[in-house]
Amino acid sequence: DADVTQTPRNRITKTGKRIMLECSQTKGHDRMYWYRQDPGLGLRLIYYSFDVKDINKGEISDGYSVSRQAQAKFSLSLESAIPNQTALYFCATGSDNTYEQYFGPGTRLTVT
Amino acid sequence: AQSVTQLDSHVSVSEGTPVLLRCNYSSSYSPSLFWYVQHPNKGLQLLLKYTSAATLVKGINGFEAEFKKSETSFHLTKPSAHMSDAAEYFCVVSDTGGGNKLTFGTGTQLKVEL
Numbered sequence: 336d337a338d339v340t341q342t343p344r345n346r347i348t349k350t351g352k353r354i355m356l357e358c359s360q361t362k363g364h365d366r367m368y369w370y371r372q373d374p375g376l377g378l379r380l381i382y383y384s385f386d387v388k389d390i391n392k393g394e395i396s397d398g399y400s401v402s403r404q405a406q407a408k409f410s411l412s413l414e415s416a417i418p419n420q421t422a423l424y425f426c427a428t429g430s431d432n433t434y435e436q437y438f439g440p441g442t443r444l445t446v447t
Numbered sequence: 448a449q450s451v452t453q454l455d456s457h458v459s460v461s462e463g464t465p466v467l468l469r470c471n472y473s474s475s476y477s478p479s480l481f482w483y484v485q486h487p488n489k490g491l492q493l494l495l496k497y498t499s500a501a502t503l504v505k506g507i508n509g510f511e512a513e514f515k516k517s518e519t520s521f522h523l524t525k526p527s528a529h530m531s532d533a534a535e536y537f538c539v540v541s542d543t544g545g546g547n548k549l550t551f552g553t554g555t556q557l558k559v560e561l
Contacts, residue, residue: 368549370551375456375554376553377537377551378551379551393548425490434541434549435481435493436549438490438491438492
């Protein structure tokens with residue numbers, strides 16, 4: 336089984352709708368991250384969490400919110416989706432001891 | 448502050464020839480550096496990492512990278528390209544004062560031709 340899972344894998348939604356992307360991990364890591372990937376821009380950090388009670392904004396948090404329901408679960412919400420939020424979204428985990436991160440398979444979100 | 452510049456957005460090589468993907472970084476602290484690979488419609492996989500040990504780092508699938516502090520570079524190389532190497536490659540920096548946050552380069556698309 337995959338260490339980091341994301342649901343859904345693909346989603347098409349309409350402008351103005353609220354949508355939640357979910358991430359679960361079995362690696363036992365405290366740190367979890369949400370990124371978005373756009374062609375030619377690499378990955379950009381949306382939010383990150385160092386533990387259940389510690390949530391931090393990344394470089395592009397406007398229009399997004401997150402919830403860390405448990406050590407293993409970290410959800411990303413788009414309060415009112417807009418077309419420029421169409422992107423590939425990745426969840427990642429990281430341990431306290433190393434700097435590498437482990438990525439989920441991604442969620443492709445399309446906002447029409 | 449930290450940043451990464453991948454000097455080529457696209458690289459094309461013939462199968463069996465060497466691969467060179469170039470990366471320069473900027474970091475306020477002692478950096479950790481990574482190369483990740485993304486195959487089409489797949490997630491990101493760690494190829495290799497530098498975390499202040501040996502400056503020549505060996506990764507999976509025959510890739511390696513050399514950390515050169517004087518040049519602020521961390522170029523990725525492979526002696527002989529294989530068709531399965533065709534993918535997008537990301538150079539990534541995490542500085543030790545940055546709370547484990549990664550900064551990604553914009554990616555290099557590697558094409559391998561017969």
